[in-house]
Amino acid sequence: MDSDDEMSGLSSQDDFRGDLDSDGGSLGSAFDDEDEPDVGFSQDKEIVKHKKRSYEVEYSIYGPADIQAQQDKQVEEVSQILGQPVAASAILLRHLRWNKERLIESYMERQEAVLDIAGLGSGSVQSPRTHVMKNFTCTICYDDEPGTTTYALKCGHRYCVDCYRQYLATKIQDEGEAARIQCPTQDCHQVVDSKSMDLLVTAELKARYEILLTRTYVDDIEKLKWCPAPNCEYAVQCEIKPRELSRIVPTVECACHHRFCFGCTLQDHQPTPCMLVKKWLKKCEDDSETANWISANTKECPKCQSGIEKNGGCNHMTCRKCKHEFCWICMGLWSEHGQSWYNCNRFEEKSGVNGRDAQAKSRAALDRYLHYYNRYATHELSAKLDKDLYVKTERKMINLQAASGLSWIEVQFLDTASKALQQCRQSLKWTYAFAYYLKRNNMTEMFEDNQKDLQMAVEALSEMFEKPVTELKPLKVEILDKTAYCNKRREILLEDAADKLKKGEQLFREN
Amino acid sequence: MAAQKRSIKELTMLNNDPIDGVEIDHDDKDMLTWKITITGLEETPYEGGTFILHVTFPNDYPFKAPVLSFKTKIYHPNISNDDKGSMCLGLLRPDSWKPSTRMTTVLAFVKQILTTPEPDEAIEVNIAKEFKDNNKEFTKKAKEWTKKYAKR
Ligand SMILES: [Zn+2]
Ligand SMILES: [Zn+2]
Numbered sequence: 074m075d076s077d078d079e080m081s082g083l084s085s086q087d088d089f090r091g092d093l094d095s096d097g098g099s100l101g102s103a104f105d106d107e108d109e110p111d112v113g114f115s116q117d118k119e120i121v122k123h124k125k126r127s128y129e130v131e132y133s134i135y136g137p138a139d140i141q142a143q144q145d146k147q148v149e150e151v152s153q154i155l156g157q158p159v160a161a162s163a164i165l166l167r168h169l170r171w172n173k174e175r176l177i178e179s180y181m182e183r184q185e186a187v188l189d190i191a192g193l194g195s196g197s198v199q200s201p202r203t204h205v206m207k208n209f210t211c212t213i214c215y216d217d218e219p220g221t222t223t224y225a226l227k228c229g230h231r232y233c234v235d236c237y238r239q240y241l242a243t244k245i246q247d248e249g250e251a252a253r254i255q256c257p258t259q260d261c262h263q264v265v266d267s268k269s270m271d272l273l274v275t276a277e278l279k280a281r282y283e284i285l286l287t288r289t290y291v292d293d294i295e296k297l298k299w300c301p302a303p304n305c306e307y308a309v310q311c312e313i314k315p316r317e318l319s320r321i322v323p324t325v326e327c328a329c330h331h332r333f334c335f336g337c338t339l340q341d342h343q344p345t346p347c348m349l350v351k352k353w354l355k356k357c358e359d360d361s362e363t364a365n366w367i368s369a370n371t372k373e374c375p376k377c378q379s380g381i382e383k384n385g386g387c388n389h390m391t392c393r394k395c396k397h398e399f400c401w402i403c404m405g406l407w408s409e410h411g412q413s414w415y416n417c418n419r420f421e422e423k424s425g426v427n428g429r430d431a432q433a434k435s436r437a438a439l440d441r442y443l444h445y446y447n448r449y450a451t452h453e454l455s456a457k458l459d460k461d462l463y464v465k466t467e468r469k470m471i472n473l474q475a476a477s478g479l480s481w482i483e484v485q486f487l488d489t490a491s492k493a494l495q496q497c498r499q500s501l502k503w504t505y506a507f508a509y510y511l512k513r514n515n516m517t518e519m520f521e522d523n524q525k526d527l528q529m530a531v532e533a534l535s536e537m538f539e540k541p542v543t544e545l546k547p548l549k550v551e552i553l554d555k556t557a558y559c560n561k562r563r564e565i566l567l568e569d570a571a572d573k574l575k576k577g578e579q580l581f582r583e584n
Numbered sequence: 585m586a587a588q589k590r591s592i593k594e595l596t597m598l599n600n601d602p603i604d605g606v607e608i609d610h611d612d613k614d615m616l617t618w619k620i621t622i623t624g625l626e627e628t629p630y631e632g633g634t635f636i637l638h639v640t641f642p643n644d645y646p647f648k649a650p651v652l653s654f655k656t657k658i659y660h661p662n663i664s665n666d667d668k669g670s671m672c673l674g675l676l677r678p679d680s681w682k683p684s685t686r687m688t689t690v691l692a693f694v695k696q697i698l699t700t701p702e703p704d705e706a707i708e709v710n711i712a713k714e715f716k717d718n719n720k721e722f723t724k725k726a727k728e729w730t731k732k733y734a735k736r
């Protein structure tokens with residue numbers, strides 16, 4: 074392999090490649106030959122999402138097997154570099170929260186101290202074994218029968234295996250601990266390694282232990298996060314750092330289709346940055362009493378005062394009694410909502426509020442908050458009602474499939490429309506929390522124009538959902554058009570907001 | 585069963601080697617509950633007080649920590665100011681508890697916490713804040729409570 078002939082043969086090939094690649098490229102390939110083929114961190118069977126729009130971030134999704142493989146690979150690497158056994162290397166890595174560089178560096182500087190702090194102690198390495206003792210009193214259970222089977226870690230603190238087993242079972246099962254379980258002796262920090270686990274615990278417990286280890290692995294690594302959806306086993310990897318979160322809202326979509334913010338793991342809250350989301354949710358919680366009436370789903374008709382119940386997501390209401398058409402959000406005339414001068418979304422600050430009148434000031438602040446909260450809460454409620462309605466419709470569609478002459482494939486457009494509606498309402502909801510914190514200026518007016526366009530598009534699509542099932546078939550093309558239009562409006566709004574946030578152009582109010 | 589055996593063993597050890605200012609009482613029928621009487625240490629706000637403390641050993645003791653509950657009201661950052669009077673810090677915390685830890689160590693630890701509170705591990709945050717920021721006021725109140733609740 075290293076003979077001159079072969080080398081020259083290779084180098085001519087390299088020269089040829091050198092013409093195509095940069096010098097760095099051929100150097101890199103020469104380097105690769107020495108290493109094992111890299112089945113690296115980012116080249117596992119993951120789904121790579123490529124960056125498309127300014128509000129989208131790059132991320133990868135990993136399944137349980139990928140996460141296990143990542144861990145194993147890093148442990149293997151460190152084990153080779155440090156010349157420590159695999160079990161010990163795993164403990165060292167976990168102790169330093171998987172910071173490989175820091176581990177290697179500090180290990181080279183002060184090996185003894187690092188081993189000691191990680192709970193590995195010093196001394197020779199041997200594979201763990203239990204010992205049968207003639208004269209032994211276990212200081213946990215105080216059994217002293219001759220011929221007791223005992224176990225001790227490298228520290229030499231010996232107990233009967235029954236106690237050891239029960240101790241480990243308590244830690245793993247009841248306390249969910251794995252990576253940092255120590256010797257049962259008070260003040261001894263020796264960590265129980267996975268080889269000892271193999272020897273002492275049942276296969277069932279060992280499986281649980283492995284799951285817990287994987288959990289701490291993901292928890293320990295900043296760029297990895299578990300999908301917060303219940304029972305979801307996937308983790309998402311994203312390079313966005315916490316300090317970037319004031320400029321970027323990193324929404325990711327898991328393989329289970331749950332959309333969440335990588336920054337704070339709450340449900341997708343674009344275009345609002347995480348800190349404002351936190352602030353807003355805190356405010357809503359503090360003021361929940363004042364705002365409670367808003368979430369009610371019955372209101373009075375502004376004309377005849379008869380009670381009206383909201384049973385779909387659409388906010389275009391028609392009174393059953395007097396046929397008056399109005400907007401559920403602002404209670405204003407619906408006919409005016411299409412007019413360019415009509416502002417359902419924008420809060421008009423009342424001029425003439427006396428600056429010295431504290432009461433008037435606080436009243437104005439409350440009005441302002443309620444304006445935004447009302448819209449935020451209404452879109453949240455509407456999204457839920459839209460969904461309920463869709464579920465009902467879907468059920469009816471199945472029943473009516475034969476009668477309506479629609480095939481299963483043909484009713485899929487409703488599913489697509491429903492999903493778009495959910496996503497648009499989710500974004501719309503958060504635009505109101507966002508707008509609450511915005512300073513009044515041209516940028517904000519542009520944002521509110523986009524918000525208004527999206528809202529009108531969403532209400533139009535939502536209205537179609539309330540049509541009787543039998544009327545839906547001829548509306549297919551129109552619904553598909555409206556769906557595409559809604560998605561477009563959402564993209565425009567999010568893109569514009571993300572661009573400005575990234576450049577720091579969007580100004581926020583103090584407090 | 586195992587909890588009983590260990591508790592009896594612990595009791596024997598404490599009888600042979602008692603701790604100053606700590607008395608242990610128990611009911612022979614129920615070895616899993618100890619009634620402890622602690623005398624307030626000199627030069628602490630608890631001086632002159634007598635504090636009753638119940639120790640309950642859970643069924644999976646010593647794999648789970650004993651449960652400590654002050655029956656005498658006491659003004660202290662690390663003891664809950666409610667009907668439980670619970671104390672759960674340091675080596676008593678579930679994640680720090682080790683099955684080899686002896687009751688001798690536990691009771692010595694309780695004595696030490698009574699002398700030197702740990703405001704950073706407080707269960708009563710307001711008392712801890714006072715202990716740190718206005719120690720004079722803390723000492724005054726703790727003395728008052730000792731007089732009011734812990735005098736025999
Ligand atoms: Zn034992
Ligand atoms: Zn040990």
Ligand SMILES: [Zn+2]
Pocket residue numbers: 300301302305306307327328329330331
């Ligand atoms: Zn998921």
Ligand SMILES: [Zn+2]
Pocket residue numbers: 334335336337338339342346347350
């Ligand atoms: Zn977030």
Ligand SMILES: [Zn+2]
Pocket residue numbers: 374375376377378379392393394395396397
């Ligand atoms: Zn009406």
Ligand SMILES: [Zn+2]
Pocket residue numbers: 400401402403404405410417
């Ligand atoms: Zn309106």
